[in-house]
Amino acid sequence: MTENLDLASDYSPTREQWLAAVDKVLKGKDFDRTLVTTTLDGLRIEPLYDAYPAGEDESGFPGFDPLTRGAQAAPRENGQWDIRTRTVHPDPAVANAQILEDLANGATSVEVQLDLGGGEGVSIRTPEELARVLDGVVLEAAPVSLRAGAHAATVAQWYRDLLAARGVHGAEPSGSLGIDPIGTLVTTGSVPMDAQMMAAMDVSNTPRLRTFLASGAPASGAGASEAQEIGYVLSVALLYLRALIEDGVDNPGSRITLEVTADVDVFATVAKIRALRHCWATVLETMGQPINTTQIVAISADRWLTQVDPWVNILRGTAATLGAVVGGADAVTLAPFDSAAGLPGDLGRRLARNTQLLLQDESGIGRVLDPAGGSWYVESFTDELAAAAWKFFQRIEAAGGPIEAVDEIGADIAVVAQRRDQQISTRRHPITGVSEFPLLDEQRPEPAPEPPADTRAPVAEPGHVHVETAWPQDRLADPYEELRENAGDATVFLANLGPISVHTARATFAANLFAAGGVRAVSDEGHQDADSAARAFADSGADIACICSSDDVYGELAAATAAALKQAGARRVYLAGKGDYDGVDEYIHLGVDVLDVLTRAEAAR
Structure with a gap:
């Protein structure tokens, strides 16, 4: 039954056919925005690469000019x-x-x-x-x-x-x-x-x-x-x-x-x-x-x-x-x-x-x-x-x-x-374990002990030339790590509304976002009304709160819950998602400036 099966017999591998097939999958979405990545140098990373036109590959052979493929003609x-x-x-x-x-x-x-x-x-x-x-x-x-x-x-x-x-x-x-x-x-x-x-x-x-x-x-x-x-x-x-x-x-x-x-x-x-x-x-x-x-x-x-x-x-x-x-x-x-x-x-x-x-x-x-x-x-x-x-x-x-x-x-x-x-x-470029999937209960290795500082005078080197401003030498995780170092035992109360199936996705998103700044999420199984969420917040000991649920539930309860949380002492109320609800101070969602959110949360505590 599978004899002489040729899966490619009716398919001509042209780029035009591939683009047409992709267009059907995208269903009107922009090709570049969806599938093309642009580097910080402005170079396009395409979703598909095919062979160079004849004569255009100038990479040469290993060991020969222009050495793109290596300086040696034989393996190490x-x-x-x-x-x-x-x-x-x-x-x-x-x-x-x-x-x-x-x-x-x-x-x-x-x-x-x-x-x-x-x-x-x-x-x-x-x-x-x-x-x-x-x-x-x-x-x-x-x-x-x-x-x-x-x-x-x-x-x-x-x-x-x-x-x-x-x-x-x-x-x-x-x-x-x-x-x-x-x-x-x-x-x-x-x-x-x-x-x-x-x-x-x-x-x-x-x-x-x-x-x-x-x-x-x-x-x-x-x-x-x-x-x-x-x-x-x-x-x-x-x-x-x-x-x-x-x-x-x-x-x-x-x-x-x-x-x-x-x-x-x-x-x-x-x-x-x-x-x-x-x-x-x-x-x-x-x-x-x-x-x-x-x-x-x-x-x-x-x-x-x-x-x-x-x-x-x-x-x-x-x-x-x-x-x-x-x-x-x-x-x-x-x-x-x-x-x-x-x-x-x-x-x-x-x-x-x-x-x-x-x-x-x-x-x-x-x-x-x-x-x-x-x-x-x-x-x-x-x-x-x-x-x-x-x-x-x-x-x-x-x-x-x-x-x-x-x-x-x-x-x-x-x-x-x-x-x-x-x-x-914005976490478009994530740092695993820091801005994404942080582990607040991590066990870090013990650093090697530092010996006493050498207090002897430095060796003199005369004849220096100077520039006005030296280039900074920073680690990319520094801002997140500084927030986490300053967080102490800070917590955020997750005001989960509705059943678990409704609020879990956004509650998980919110917990991870705040954890990136060292803020531990406190939550429970969910609430059916604003007053219940406010009482739980008051018992949590947190200073800030984040409402988590679906858009439908937000339409019914978001504004009332925000007001109740403020009445219960919340210094700042967040909502996981987008919208415009009375009493909500800030919205967290994909693409939000996480460092800005966490910095304001730190100031509110």
């Missing part, structure tokens, strides 16, 4: 990428123990954030303390990437002296000095520019050591879109590249590390890394340099980490790592899930390592070369993102480069950040 050996861990513990001895533990348990390189001036990171003031931090690390085998902000030039010299003292030959040590004066300038407002540029030019005796870091983290932390982050990284990297060329450094691209953030949007991360590699290859080719020598590192975006319900950060980190590896990052650094609350604990650090190890060794995603290649969606997204990033990059260059255009770049990023903040405020 054993499917392995550089699993990099970050060390930030202020105590040098503890930091050293953590580094050795990471390297012994799957990490292939380490990133050390150093603090020479009362900031964040491993607190050191002398070259001997740097040596203590790296004691037992085989520097010729384990790449070390340093971050020292305004003190990068000093640390670079200390590290070179340490290599010499340990007899590490020039051709052996790899890793990065992490000198990023532009990144330090835009995030702190000042940097010893000349000293850092000179330190990065000193490439003698260390042919494998990368000196400059062009990181997109400052732009990401300020709220940049994907295209803005890429454009910023390109402009900073080009400034460093020109300096190396002018200084006569051979193969200058090999001295620069490009760093971008990996976000919770897997496809956006994949496209961002592919687009960055394509654009940077174009820059190098234009400058007459080899195109496949620059390392691309992906780090998980700090802006998406949450203090509230931090366990969800484990999933965010997994998504970020997946996107980074599929996009072809050479190295990946994943922040521990508990790092937003302070120093990460042993569990957070272990899971950060093992997340990458699981994806590498059990999932095997590194064994396939450019696994996203050929996806019409990914290829189209990559091309459009590269074009948008290149346009932003050209604007920066036309304004004189990243230093001269720092305020202009910051202003452009602020516009995008404001749009994203609005999406988060």
Whole structure:
């Protein structure tokens, strides 16, 4: 009966036929509003992608110009990428123990954030303390990437002296000095520019050591879109590249590390890394340099980490790592899930390592070369993102480069950040466990104990240049978490009207909305009249109330219930849904500005 069954025999797969079929399903609804998503860069995410017209796919092959599909022509050996861990513990001895533990348990390189001036990171003031931090690390085998902000030039010299003292030959040590004066300038407002540029030019005796870091983290932390982050990284990297060329450094691209953030949007991360590699290859080719020598590192975006319900950060980190590896990052650094609350604990650090190890060794995603290649969606997204990033990059260059255009770049990023903040405020862009599905009775992990503050004077770094305004570095969950921290034992009474089948949907919606601000919902099975709801409110101890039911019930009881609740002492009365009823102060529904609602609720308590 099923012999020779050909399900596609009467179907010609044309886009026009598909659109006609979709139009029937939409029943008059607007196609774009219903099925098309627009990114913060203004790029359209279509519901369906099909093949490029003949000759229009310019992504090429892995290992060949324009490097969109990867810098190497063969898959990674054993499917392995550089699993990099970050060390930030202020105590040098503890930091050293953590580094050795990471390297012994799957990490292939380490990133050390150093603090020479009362900031964040491993607190050191002398070259001997740097040596203590790296004691037992085989520097010729384990790449070390340093971050020292305004003190990068000093640390670079200390590290070179340490290599010499340990007899590490020039051709052996790899890793990065992490000198990023532009990144330090835009995030702190000042940097010893000349000293850092000179330190990065000193490439003698260390042919494998990368000196400059062009990181997109400052732009990401300020709220940049994907295209803005890429454009910023390109402009900073080009400034460093020109300096190396002018200084006569051979193969200058090999001295620069490009760093971008990996976000919770897997496809956006994949496209961002592919687009960055394509654009940077174009820059190098234009400058007459080899195109496949620059390392691309992906780090998980700090802006998406949450203090509230931090366990969800484990999933965010997994998504970020997946996107980074599929996009072809050479190295990946994943922040521990508990790092937003302070120093990460042993569990957070272990899971950060093992997340990458699981994806590498059990999932095997590194064994396939450019696994996203050929996806019409990914290829189209990559091309459009590269074009948008290149346009932003050209604007920066036309304004004189990243230093001269720092305020202009910051202003452009602020516009995008404001749009994203609005999406988060309205929950169009949800934060799971924070703005959506909050867990008020959560059990958070205990943060690692903080050692005593280092009160020693900071290491002096003369010759700073300054900008008027540094870029903010915020987490997206901050406004919700602040409300939740201030809520204490606040409650909202849900005045459920009618039977359970009538009020449950809106009562659940209201309970979750108020819980996002730390306000616990108090409710019962439902009421048949306004006076019953008012008596229950008076017994609840709450200061505010929210009426929950169907539109039909609202027409009969909403106004009377609102009046009775006010008479019983409610400082503010909400209604779940839309309408215009006497006595109701505010309406909550899909699309409402949740942060505004919660802020006014806080003021009413």
